Amino acid sequence: MTTMKSRWTDSINTDCPLSEYPRPQLVRNDWLCLNGKYDYAVTPLDSAAPSEYEGKITVPFAIESLLSGVVRQLYPNELLWYRRKFTLPESFDGKDVLLHFGAVDWQCEVFVNDTAAGSHTGGYCPFTLDITSLIKDGENELVVKVYDPTDKGWQQRGKQVLESKGFWYTSTSGIWQTVWLEPVSKCRIESVKLTPYIDKGVISVNVKCNGKGKLSAKVLDGDTVVFDGEITEITEIPVPDAKLWSPENPFLYDLKLTLESESGCDEVSSYFAMRKFSITTDSKGHPRLALNNKPYFQRGLLDQGYWPDGGLTAPCDEALIFDIEEMKRLGFNMLRKHIKVEPHRWYYHCDRLGMIVWQDMVSGGEYIGNFYAGFLPNLNINVKDNKYKAFSREKPEWREQFKEELFEMIDNLYNFPCIGCWVPFNEGWGQFDAKEIGEKVKAYDPSRIVDHASGWHDQKGPDLKSMHRYIVPVTPPTGRKGRTFVLSEYGGYSRIIKKHVWNLAKSFGYIMFTSEKSLTAGYKFLHTSQIIPLIKHGLSATVYTQVSDVEFEVNGIYTYDRTILKIDENAIKEINEKMTY
Numbered sequence: 001m002t003t004m005k006s007r008w009t010d011s012i013n014t015d016c017p018l019s020e021y022p023r024p025q026l027v028r029n030d031w032l033c034l035n036g037k038y039d040y041a042v043t044p045l046d047s048a049a050p051s052e053y054e055g056k057i058t059v060p061f062a063i064e065s066l067l068s069g070v071v072r073q074l075y076p077n078e079l080l081w082y083r084r085k086f087t088l089p090e091s092f093d094g095k096d097v098l099l100h101f102g103a104v105d106w107q108c109e110v111f112v113n114d115t116a117a118g119s120h121t122g123g124y125c126p127f128t129l130d131i132t133s134l135i136k137d138g139e140n141e142l143v144v145k146v147y148d149p150t151d152k153g154w155q156q157r158g159k160q161v162l163e164s165k166g167f168w169y170t171s172t173s174g175i176w177q178t179v180w181l182e183p184v185s186k187c188r189i190e191s192v193k194l195t196p197y198i199d200k201g202v203i204s205v206n207v208k209c210n211g212k213g214k215l216s217a218k219v220l221d222g223d224t225v226v227f228d229g230e231i232t233e234i235t236e237i238p239v240p241d242a243k244l245w246s247p248e249n250p251f252l253y254d255l256k257l258t259l260e261s262e263s264g265c266d267e268v269s270s271y272f273a274m275r276k277f278s279i280t281t282d283s284k285g286h287p288r289l290a291l292n293n294k295p296y297f298q299r300g301l302l303d304q305g306y307w308p309d310g311g312l313t314a315p316c317d318e319a320l321i322f323d324i325e326e327m328k329r330l331g332f333n334m335l336r337k338h339i340k341v342e343p344h345r346w347y348y349h350c351d352r353l354g355m356i357v358w359q360d361m362v363s364g365g366e367y368i369g370n371f372y373a374g375f376l377p378n379l380n381i382n383v384k385d386n387k388y389k390a391f392s393r394e395k396p397e398w399r400e401q402f403k404e405e406l407f408e409m410i411d412n413l414y415n416f417p418c419i420g421c422w423v424p425f426n427e428g429w430g431q432f433d434a435k436e437i438g439e440k441v442k443a444y445d446p447s448r449i450v451d452h453a454s455g456w457h458d459q460k461g462p463d464l465k466s467m468h469r470y471i472v473p474v475t476p477p478t479g480r481k482g483r484t485f486v487l488s489e490y491g492g493y494s495r496i497i498k499k500h501v502w503n504l505a506k507s508f509g510y511i512m513f514t515s516e517k518s519l520t521a522g523y524k525f526l527h528t529s530q531i532i533p534l535i536k537h538g539l540s541a542t543v544y545t546q547v548s549d550v551e552f553e554v555n556g557i558y559t560y561d562r563t564i565l566k567i568d569e570n571a572i573k574e575i576n577e578k579m580t581y
Contacts, residue, residue: 003066004066006308007563008318015037017035017058018314022343025271025415026189026269027270030092030182031183032180034181035178038058039057040057040063050081060176060313061310062105063080064170064172076148081143085142086140087138087140096183097182098129100128101126101179102343102344103175105146105174106146109144112131124405124409125408125412144175150162151171151366155364156401158339159363167550169551178343185264185265187211189257193206195447196273196274196276202237202238203253203272205255207234214259216230216260218255245417246275247334251273251274252273252352253274254271255270255272277291278290287484288538288581295581297541298334300358301334302338302544303336304547304550308561320342326565331573332355335355336423338360338426341409350416356420357416359422360423365391365392368430372428373427377427385428402432407444410422410444422448423454424437427455437452449464450464451486455488456468463484464485468490485539486539486542488541490542490543491526491544495554496509496512497559500559500564512554520568524574535579542579544557
């Protein structure tokens with residue numbers, strides 16, 4: 001761990017950080033943010049709730065992070081406890097009270113006024129508890145107990161480890177996304193599922209309600225009313241002459257839903273986009289990624305979503321926006337969110353700014369070792385992924401938990417128009433039955449592309465022939481069998497800039513350059529000599545490594561603190577203009 005800062009560190013309001021409304025796809029007017037200062041304690045694994053707490057921690061920053069104010073590793077033989085008091089405002093009177101957590105890593109139990117309110121397992125998705133019956137007049141107490149074994153467990157954790165090195169990063173334990181309260185009617189809208197069909201000119205709306213009432217919808221194009229009327233819980237709303245969403249024109253329609261019942265009226269605001277991700281065939285017979293029925297080359301970057309001061313948690317909303325806006329300004333139109341799930345606001349910013357997202361599932365299980373993760377792939381040797389022990393997935397309950405969390409993630413993010421591709425597995429880490437799982441994902445969500453096994457140990461599943469290539473030359477792959485060819489990781493060109501690195505002595509990169517001039521020249525040569533010529537041979541998308549440095553890795557376009565662009569920006573823009581069909 002270090003105390004490296006980002007460009008935003010010193011401006012953070014630690015009394016209530018990340019205080020923007022956390023759920024842009026289902027907005028109600030009244031809510032109460034519970035981010036800020038909590039009491040915290042770390043106890044042995046078998047301990048009861050502590051009678052005394054050690055100090056203050058700033059939520060929603062993990063205990064390991066600088067912005068938490070603690071900077072301490074949580075170990076597998078320990079529990080992390082949080083406590084804070086809260087008093088509900090008058091707007092909550094007569095309403096049911098929901099307690100929301102954006103994400104807690106990994107296993108947690110929640111108590112309100114000394115009574116169990118519920119629990120959750122899984123470190124990357126939001127969950128909600130109805131605490132109405134536990135609330136009392138005046139001051140209330142919230143306590144959260146967390147267990148997180150990090151890499152000593154089998155759970156989905158991505159690149160988190162207890163001892164960071166190379167491309168393994170500092171762990172994120174405990175609460176790491178927004179905590180908030182919401183007053184709701186007893187008869188209310190619980191969720192909405194939105195699927196655009198541009199060929200039919202409709203938006204499919206599937207509303208889940210808690211109780212019965214009159215349900216109506218209003219669709220708006222700015223101030224222009226597109227639709228206004230009563231609907232059923234499952235319906236298709238016409239969107240005539242639809243404005244289609246793309247990175248070049250990220251148009252969003254507003255959606256307002258109202259549920260009227262004897263117990264009151266519940267109103268929520270949402271939005272959607274009319275867009276279509278698919279695969280088409282070009283004039284030369286190459287299967288191509290398409291957007292809105294037209295071939296569309298996706299120029300992307302690997303985006304791991306780590307921050308020097310916040311770990312997995314961005315220091316502020318402006319930081320989330322910065323990465324997206326900067327990469328778009330440089331000419332990229334896609335980000336591959338790499339084995340991490342972001343808070344909803346990140347996807348909302350991609351929606352409104354116009355950035356396609358490839359969403360990875362978070363990897364779990366032990367590292368499969370250099371033989372399966374390095375030696376065999378570089379010889380183009382694929383291994384059947386029903387060798388569960390070799391892939392650290394030997395226990396059925398481990399595999400079932402992965403599948404449960406995978407589809408929980410898809411449900412959680414389904415409505416965001418920017419997401420164009422689901423990626424269940426990356427480079428064999430914790431991979432199993434990838435073809436079958438890819439097919440299930442495709443059946444569950446036919447509206448998006450699926451990259452069933454990104455990198456290697458291809459099982460010939462949907463929809464892509466997905467190649468990773470570092471150091472060695474990039475060449476057209478074999479075994480495509482009609483699938484679209486994408487280069488889903490490559491590059492990793494590196495440069496150390498003193499005073500802007502996590503650890504100068506242990507910095508890591510695939511190919512190291514010493515100056516902006518030499519790095520820029522290498523970047524240009526890689527693309528002009530290897531990448532751009534492959535487009536005419538069917539290459540349909542690229543994912544360059546990566547947006548920024550991450551801890552020991554120094555292969556980012558930006559430094560880890562997001563203060564220095566390491567490659568000449570004009571060269572990046574020039575290359576991106578050539579990366580098209």
